[in-house]
Amino acid sequence: MTQTLTKYAGYHEAFQALESSAPKSTPPWLHELRRQAWSRFQQLGFPTARRGNEKWKYTNVAPIASAAFSHPAALPSGAQPTAGRVKQLGPSAPGWTNLVFVDGHYSPALSTQPGQAPGIVVDNLSKATVSSPQLVQPHLARQAGFEDDGFIALNTAFLQDGAFIHVADNRTAPAMINLLFVTTEGPTPKVTFPRVLVVAGKGSQVSLVETYVSPAKSRYFINTVTEIVVGDGANVEHCRLLLESPEAFHVGNTRVYQGQDSTFTSAGFFRGAALARNDFQVLLDGTGANCTVNGLYLTTDSQHVDHLIGIDHAKPHGTSRLLYKGILDGKSKAVFGGTVMVRKDAQKTDARQTDKNLLLSPDAEVDSKPSLLIFADDVKCAHGATAGHIDANTVFYMQSRGLDLATASRMLIHAFAREVIDTVQAEPLRDYLDGLFSQAMPASSLRFGGTP
Amino acid sequence: MVTPKVISRTTTSEALDQGYKWGFSIDIDSDSAPKGLNEDIVRFISAKKGEPEWMLEWRLKAFRFWLRQKQGEPAWANIHHPVIDFQDIIYYSAPSSKKDGPKSLEDVDPEVRAAFDKLGIPLNEQAKLAGVAVDAVLDSVSVATTYQGMLEKAGIIFCSMSEAVRKHPDLVRKYLGTVVPYTDNFYASLNSAVFSDGSFAYIPKGTRCPIELMTYFRINTANSGQFERTLIVADEGSYVSYLEGCTAPIRKESQLHAAVVELVTLDNAEIKYSTLQNWYPGDKEGNGGVYNFVTKRGKAQGRNSKISWTQVETGSAITWKYPSVILQGDNSVGEFYSVALVNNYQQADTGTKMIHIGKNTRSTIVAKGISAGHGNNTYRGLVKIMPSADGARNFSQCDSLLVGDQCGAHTTPYIEVRNPTAQMEHEASTSKVSDDQLFYCQSRGMSVEDAHSMIINGFCRSIFQELPFEFAMEASQLLKVSLEGTVG
Numbered sequence: 001m002t003q004t005l006t007k008y009a010g011y012h013e014a015f016q017a018l019e020s021s022a023p024k025s026t027p028p029w030l031h032e033l034r035r036q037a038w039s040r041f042q043q044l045g046f047p048t049a050r051r052g053n054e055k056w057k058y059t060n061v062a063p064i065a066s067a068a069f070s071h072p073a074a075l076p077s078g079a080q081p082t083a084g085r086v087k088q089l090g091p092s093a094p095g096w097t098n099l100v101f102v103d104g105h106y107s108p109a110l111s112t113q114p115g116q117a118p119g120i121v122v123d124n125l126s127k128a129t130v131s132s133p134q135l136v137q138p139h140l141a142r143q144a145g146f147e148d149d150g151f152i153a154l155n156t157a158f159l160q161d162g163a164f165i166h167v168a169d170n171r172t173a174p175a176m177i178n179l180l181f182v183t184t185e186g187p188t189p190k191v192t193f194p195r196v197l198v199v200a201g202k203g204s205q206v207s208l209v210e211t212y213v214s215p216a217k218s219r220y221f222i223n224t225v226t227e228i229v230v231g232d233g234a235n236v237e238h239c240r241l242l243l244e245s246p247e248a249f250h251v252g253n254t255r256v257y258q259g260q261d262s263t264f265t266s267a268g269f270f271r272g273a274a275l276a277r278n279d280f281q282v283l284l285d286g287t288g289a290n291c292t293v294n295g296l297y298l299t300t301d302s303q304h305v306d307h308l309i310g311i312d313h314a315k316p317h318g319t320s321r322l323l324y325k326g327i328l329d330g331k332s333k334a335v336f337g338g339t340v341m342v343r344k345d346a347q348k349t350d351a352r353q354t355d356k357n358l359l360l361s362p363d364a365e366v367d368s369k370p371s372l373l374i375f376a377d378d379v380k381c382a383h384g385a386t387a388g389h390i391d392a393n394t395v396f397y398m399q400s401r402g403l404d405l406a407t408a409s410r411m412l413i414h415a416f417a418r419e420v421i422d423t424v425q426a427e428p429l430r431d432y433l434d435g436l437f438s439q440a441m442p443a444s445s446l447r448f449g450g451t452p
Numbered sequence: 453m454v455t456p457k458v459i460s461r462t463t464t465s466e467a468l469d470q471g472y473k474w475g476f477s478i479d480i481d482s483d484s485a486p487k488g489l490n491e492d493i494v495r496f497i498s499a500k501k502g503e504p505e506w507m508l509e510w511r512l513k514a515f516r517f518w519l520r521q522k523q524g525e526p527a528w529a530n531i532h533h534p535v536i537d538f539q540d541i542i543y544y545s546a547p548s549s550k551k552d553g554p555k556s557l558e559d560v561d562p563e564v565r566a567a568f569d570k571l572g573i574p575l576n577e578q579a580k581l582a583g584v585a586v587d588a589v590l591d592s593v594s595v596a597t598t599y600q601g602m603l604e605k606a607g608i609i610f611c612s613m614s615e616a617v618r619k620h621p622d623l624v625r626k627y628l629g630t631v632v633p634y635t636d637n638f639y640a641s642l643n644s645a646v647f648s649d650g651s652f653a654y655i656p657k658g659t660r661c662p663i664e665l666m667t668y669f670r671i672n673t674a675n676s677g678q679f680e681r682t683l684i685v686a687d688e689g690s691y692v693s694y695l696e697g698c699t700a701p702i703r704k705e706s707q708l709h710a711a712v713v714e715l716v717t718l719d720n721a722e723i724k725y726s727t728l729q730n731w732y733p734g735d736k737e738g739n740g741g742v743y744n745f746v747t748k749r750g751k752a753q754g755r756n757s758k759i760s761w762t763q764v765e766t767g768s769a770i771t772w773k774y775p776s777v778i779l780q781g782d783n784s785v786g787e788f789y790s791v792a793l794v795n796n797y798q799q800a801d802t803g804t805k806m807i808h809i810g811k812n813t814r815s816t817i818v819a820k821g822i823s824a825g826h827g828n829n830t831y832r833g834l835v836k837i838m839p840s841a842d843g844a845r846n847f848s849q850c851d852s853l854l855v856g857d858q859c860g861a862h863t864t865p866y867i868e869v870r871n872p873t874a875q876m877e878h879e880a881s882t883s884k885v886s887d888d889q890l891f892y893c894q895s896r897g898m899s900v901e902d903a904h905s906m907i908i909n910g911f912c913r914s915i916f917q918e919l920p921f922e923f924a925m926e927a928s929q930l931l932k933v934s935l936e937g938t939v940g
Binding site for chain 1: 527528837839852854855856857858859860861862863864865866867868869870871872873874875876877878879880881882883884
């Protein structure tokens, strides 16, 4: 144990500081939860093993484990980004409910809540644990277990603030809920632990977008956990957007629980970050649950993005659609590990899983592992994976119609990305994403191998 | 060219309703090593075989490396079995024989020959009619090699590994361990240390092997592991088709089978390697059965060379096997066609690795998994496209069929692409036998069982087409036998 303490001395100090400086209002159960998680993290550590570590086969987290970060205990006192600046950082639209977090802490000044609707709670987590523990406690840390994951344990140990969304049974949240997590520039690399808890009651409806962004170009480590409970017959639309600094380490864990006949739709968009991990697990624990999980990643330079997506069909008549698409440029590397599990009872499951990759540079690498684990016989399951470059015949055709090579390839890459962008229902968000990705489309490094 | 007529043992229908009909065991004085494994055993095996010093050195290096492997047996596969006590295995057992080995068919122990007759191996005169040169391996020592004359005339070397070590040391030394080094994995290291025999084939430049070569493996002595080692080298512009068929008698305790097969093709050469694996799968409760932990790999070293693996895996309690191809030469081709069937409590974790290094290399993977009873079937495969492999192409297809609701079918493909000009596609599907198809077949007067059998055979058809004709007949019969009692 001494060894562990010295190894993670920085985190240990930060944990002690957090616990000792905690406000009196912090409920005892939260203290207990943090302590348990901290002790579990000390046992687990970071998953740095390079052998027999299937979950991290293609991603080495040693750079995260060996670096030192400082933990900002409260909102930065000095220069905060202005409201106007914040608006430019992420998606926004009139009428949306905006919750802004700076360095992991809720910023009331930057957040806007246009009117409260009955049965809808949208609040920051540190306040909600005090004001409405009866809504928070039954769900917090229930979906994201920290028993076997060091990163979740660490996040839970430092669980302090984040977003809490609760929609009562049969209610519909009127506006898109926009969560913006901003990491600011600082003298030393920071570590933050945002937490999101979404509880959608029976038959309710809610749409939310989580954005992780930084105006800085410097290094920091952000370790997030998002838990989403989709009650029976509820409908949750979710979007997760990563616009981190090119030097950032981002490790995000998302855990989704679905009840009977519920619908969950998610789209993830990934740009930035030196190392990004997206661990996204959905449990379909009710009959007839339906989930769609899409993702689009665009990597350049020496970025590394790692997706670990799991769809767990535990009950019959479930449907799942998993589509991830990647555009890789420079020396970047993308990892896709998808698992569709169909348990013994989950008869009549219909599951599909696809990972498609476009390699634009000779130095880019993609490692894809779309796996199926099937224990029920009356099911329809399929998966597919592709990797390649743009079809040279199509480019030739477009050139023959008078488009130059750069425009033609840009159009094709854009079309490739649109398949995922178009799955986003909210129009302002879709337009924002389309603009974001079409600006960033690489085209210059395209090379075509041989004749068509 | 003589049309090879392989084995007729499963083509008679009365043979099919006896469950595992190859469950007999022969009683021959075996000349066995004591249980356990240490350097002395390795030396004993080497001495028994009258091996030169360099061979012993290689074995010892492998043994020492094996000892150093702290992690022990690989644990990543989706298989479960009790811990194997490697000191509780007999590492060498040979049918008691003259040191020089049998000189002619008459020298072969009549009991051994009777056993082979029951298996239907054309060891005697029939062999020539059947046109199969068999290098029969019975408990590790090659008993007799038939059809030598014809092969010798063509300049083809086909003999047991121990004979090759003595007679063609240069060839063996040049290629042994170049595809599967003794450091490769736990079982390959073990095999390198204790391999007792196996087959060796060398096809000289520009030669098309006139007959299909065949090796027959069979585990006989109780508690003995079988560690054979096969090496096939196809020199420039040559072609060979190699068949390997396996059956093992019923044994109560689980038996370990850790073989290594290495294939090398030089420029413009082609090797076609077909396997029919029917080791004892254990009883209905999952007791006993063979642990089949095999490392098979081919190196398509030369330009335009081709290696094709076809396997039908119906036996063994546990199968852990990944016949792979390293596509090193430009324009080389790798193929993998597989049918894996699990029933009762069988477990299979099998697939392939295609490593694309050369330019314009192509690989095709077609894997069909059938799960019945409480069986668990996993396809695990790797397609790796290195930065140098411009214009590489891969197509993979993995289909699973589930028969019954207690079994599992899993697909875990690994795809690593590091060249943008490469194109790779993977697709997989999992389904059960369609009720509509069953209903249609039954409405035409077929029994449920026949209908199942027909549909499942249709599911595997694209693989069986890759097998030599008689082998394909046998494979479909074997499938039928293995699935007996699961439907209807």
